[in-house]
Amino acid sequence: MTAVASTTAPGAWLVHLWAPPEREARLLRLLSEDDRQRCARFVFPWLETRFAVAHAALRVIASRHGAGPPSQQRWTKGPHGKPALVDSAFEINLSHAGDWALVAVSHDGPVGVDIEALAPERVSPGMVKTVTSELERAAFATLCEPQHSAAFFRLWVRKEAMLKALGTGLTRRLGTIDVPLQTEAPPDGVVLRPPVPGRRPWLWDLPAPLGYLAAMVVLQPEGEPARPPGPLQWLSLDDLDPPPQSAGMG
Numbered sequence: 001m002t003a004v005a006s007t008t009a010p011g012a013w014l015v016h017l018w019a020p021p022e023r024e025a026r027l028l029r030l031l032s033e034d035d036r037q038r039c040a041r042f043v044f045p046w047l048e049t050r051f052a053v054a055h056a057a058l059r060v061i062a063s064r065h066g067a068g069p070p071s072q073q074r075w076t077k078g079p080h081g082k083p084a085l086v087d088s089a090f091e092i093n094l095s096h097a098g099d100w101a102l103v104a105v106s107h108d109g110p111v112g113v114d115i116e117a118l119a120p121e122r123v124s125p126g127m128v129k130t131v132t133s134e135l136e137r138a139a140f141a142t143l144c145e146p147q148h149s150a151a152f153f154r155l156w157v158r159k160e161a162m163l164k165a166l167g168t169g170l171t172r173r174l175g176t177i178d179v180p181l182q183t184e185a186p187p188d189g190v191v192l193r194p195p196v197p198g199r200r201p202w203l204w205d206l207p208a209p210l211g212y213l214a215a216m217v218v219l220q221p222e223g224e225p226a227r228p229p230g231p232l233q234w235l236s237l238d239d240l241d242p243p244p245q246s247a248g249m250g
């Protein structure tokens with residue numbers, strides 16, 4: 001089995017989290033036994049479907065990068081629960097929100113991805129205080145609606161992508177990170193306190209469906225030039241689970 005060369009640019013895939021019941025049953029076969037058990041614990045069927053599609057997508061994309069057949073891949077978890085492939089030449093991360101999932105892959109170092117639905121009603125002074133650093137709070141104080149809530153969600157997805165690249169998730173205080181607030185983020189605009197020795201975070205906003213925002217971060221080795229992700233790719237249900245008549249073709 002050939003792994004993708006390390007010169008490969010990072011990539012991101014968007015997946016719509018829906019499948020009819022008969023396709024969902026087939027997608028479940030792409031998962032591990034553990035994932036199938038997690039899936040079975042959802043009370044609401046639509047949550048089960050979303051989980052099955054998102055995790056099938058994660059495994060199919062990993063497989064396309066040389067990780068072996070989806071159901072046979074070996075995965076582990078970092079100290080704060082970040083899933084990672086065992087003995088892999090690349091890193092991969094998943095995010096889901098509402099009807100959508102994003103999967104990001106990097107051959108240059110740890111990767112984190114986040115997609116969030118824009119929901120201005122979730123933005124409160126308390127939330128802004130929790131999420132922002134001192135520097136960012138000062139910038140927020142100058143903004144009025146609707147710029148205020150749009151900036152909040154830009155900041156949120158950029159920070160969560162950063163935390164997911166680090167693997168800490170929300171166990172790391174969000175105020176220890178500065179990210180750019182403006183619409184067009186400079187990719188080198190992330191400041192970590194303390195920094196990660198030998199690594200530099202590169203931030204990339206990703207295209208997202210209407211009403212959502214998305215970003216990814218790659219922690220590249222210090223001194224290497226920025227490597228932007230290729231164009232966002234769309235993964236359809238047929239890419240995950242080809243219908244019987246097209247199975248084995250193309």
Ligand SMILES: CC(C)(COP(=O)(O)OP(=O)(O)OC[C@H]1O[C@@H](n2cnc3c(N)ncnc32)[C@H](O)[C@@H]1OP(=O)(O)O)[C@@H](O)C(=O)NCCC(=O)NCCS
Pocket residue numbers: 054079080081082083093094095096097112113114115160163164165166167168169170171
């Ligand atoms: C990582 C975290 C911010 C994700 O929040 P979320 O709102 O579920 O966001 P997303 O949809 O973007 O990401 C979920 C996916 O990220 C991945 N993930 C889980 N923990 C992660 C971590 N520490 N770092 C990076 N990615 C992680 C998983 O693939 C997860 O998908 P799954 O739950 O379907 O398996 C949040 O779960 C967190 O802070 N976790 C760390 C602390 C914690 O609770 N640890 C408990 C386990 S030790």
